[in-house]
Amino acid sequence: MTISTNRKPPTQHFTALYIYLAxxxxxxxxxxxxSFLWNYFNERDQILLLAKKEALTNFNKDIALRYxxxxxxxxxxxxxxxxxxxxxxxxxxxxxxxxxxDRKLTLMNPAYMIRQVMEGYEKLYGVxxxxxxxxxxxxxNAPDSWEQQALADFEKGVKEVFEIINISGxxxxxxxxxLITKEGCLKCHRHQGYQVGDVRGGIGVSVPLSSYYxxxxxxxxxxxxxxxxxxxxxxxxxxLIALQSKKKIITRKESENEVYKINSELEQRVxxxxxxxxxxxxxxxxxxxxxKANLKEKETLLQExxxxxxxxxxxISSLLKLQxxxxxxxxxxxxLQDSQNRVQSMSMIHETLYRSxxxxxxxxxxxx
Numbered sequence: 059m060t061i062s063t064n065r066k067p068p069t070q071h072f073t074a075l076y077i078y079l080a081x082x083x084x085x086x087x088x089x090x091x092x093s094f095l096w097n098y099f100n101e102r103d104q105i106l107l108l109a110k111k112e113a114l115t116n117f118n119k120d121i122a123l124r125y126x127x128x129x130x131x132x133x134x135x136x137x138x139x140x141x142x143x144x145x146x147x148x149x150x151x152x153x154x155x156x157x158x159x160d161r162k163l164t165l166m167n168p169a170y171m172i173r174q175v176m177e178g179y180e181k182l183y184g185v186x187x188x189x190x191x192x193x194x195x196x197x198x199n200a201p202d203s204w205e206q207q208a209l210a211d212f213e214k215g216v217k218e219v220f221e222i223i224n225i226s227g228x229x230x231x232x233x234x235x236x237l238i239t240k241e242g243c244l245k246c247h248r249h250q251g252y253q254v255g256d257v258r259g260g261i262g263v264s265v266p267l268s269s270y271y272x273x274x275x276x277x278x279x280x281x282x283x284x285x286x287x288x289x290x291x292x293x294x295x296x297x298l299i300a301l302q303s304k305k306k307i308i309t310r311k312e313s314e315n316e317v318y319k320i321n322s323e324l325e326q327r328v329x330x331x332x333x334x335x336x337x338x339x340x341x342x343x344x345x346x347x348x349x350k351a352n353l354k355e356k357e358t359l360l361q362e363x364x365x366x367x368x369x370x371x372x373x374i375s376s377l378l379k380l381q382x383x384x385x386x387x388x389x390x391x392x393x394l395q396d397s398q399n400r401v402q403s404m405s406m407i408h409e410t411l412y413r414s415x416x417x418x419x420x421x422x423x424x425x426x
Contacts, residue, residue: 075307079300083293090289097281105267105274106231110220113233113263116185120172120261124189127168128240134163144170146195169199172261184266186225189237191259205234205262212236212257225264229271234262364409371405 127133134155135141143164147153153165166174169189176187190201192209201209208219220233239258378398382391 072304072307075300075303079296082296082300086289086292086296090285090292094281094285097285098278101274101277101281105270105277106222109231109265109267109270110233112185113220113231113265116179116187116263116265117233117235117261120176120187120263123175124168124172124261125240127166127171132165132167133171135166137162137164141166141174169196173198186230186264187262189259189261190234191237194259199259201260204232205260208234208262209257209260212260222267229267230264231267232262232264234260237261368405368409371401375401375405 137143137154141164143154144167147165147167147170150165150167155163155165157163172187172189180186188199190199190205190209192201192206194200204221204223208216211219218233218235220231222229222231224230225232236257237259239254239256241254375398378394378401382394382398385391385394
């Protein structure tokens with residue numbers, strides 16, 4: 059009998075453990091990198107979305123103010139060095155008026171009014187805004203190269219153009235949307251050939267991104283810290299699990315070694331016992347063979363004894379018969395005849411034993 063166990067060297071288990079440990083750390087780091095990149099780009103998208111919302115808010119404010127001024131045909135304000143009469147409105151009747159109190163007022167068309175509002179807003183909040191057109195009246199409203207491309211796109215049906223560019227070395231989000239000609243616009247621009255519904259130009263807004271980038275940097279710093287902490291704690295957890303697993307492997311290997319030792323001892327005992335039993339069985343077989351040989355010799359001896367006894371009985375019976383022939387006394391003859399019959403019976407019994415395979419018993423009913 060053989061007791062066997064599949065035993066692997068501890069180094070194989072440790073190698074597999076180290077492989078799992080490395081894979082787990084690589085997967086964790088990969089997940090952290092993917093999460094960081096997703097959060098990083100999502101944060102940039104959110105910052106850009108907030109900046110664009112601010113640009114749209116300012117754009118909507120300028121549009122609402124312009125439409126209000128257009129609906130009212132412009133606004134009269136006191137003429138001053140800051141607000142001189144607009145030379146490009148010389149064709150407009152009543153560009154300049156004098157009030158009964160002898161105050162000189164000048165007409166500010168929507169473009170003139172919006173430009174001043176935007177200039178003041180830029181000084182207060184840093185947000186730039188302007189109206190531009192390919193057919194401008196005031197050279198100050200002449201488009202730059204970026205605005206020229208946007209205005210050309212508006213002619214093709216584009217509804218909005220925005221881009222992050224540097225203005226005076228600082229990042230800005232520039233947004234421009236088309237300016238559609240209204241009925242009130244024809245008061246100043248009819249002579250340029252515009253009709254209601256035409257794209258007359260564009261209103262642009264430039265939002266500084268420095269403050270948004272500062273917020274973005276703070277958010278990215280927090281993302282880096284959070285992911286770093288998560289990665290550090292994750293690696294610690296993985297290492298602790300690996301150490302615990304290693305401890306279990308060592309404990310299991312010790313148990314397996316103990317079981318293997320016990321099995322080896324049991325196997326040795328079984329082999330020793332088997333050898334002992336085999337030896338005893340062999341001795342028993344030899345003794346049995348010896349007994350059979352002795353029994354055979356005794357059986358042969360008994361058969362020989364029975365044979366000799368039978369022969370002696372025959373001799374005795376013959377002698378008794380001869381004796382009966384030499385006497386005349388009937389009583390003596392009967393006695394000798396009875397003796398002869400007894401001897402013959404004993405001879406027949408020994409004959410039967412001699413020829414029988416079983417010398418232990420005989421059926422006497424045959425002789426009675």
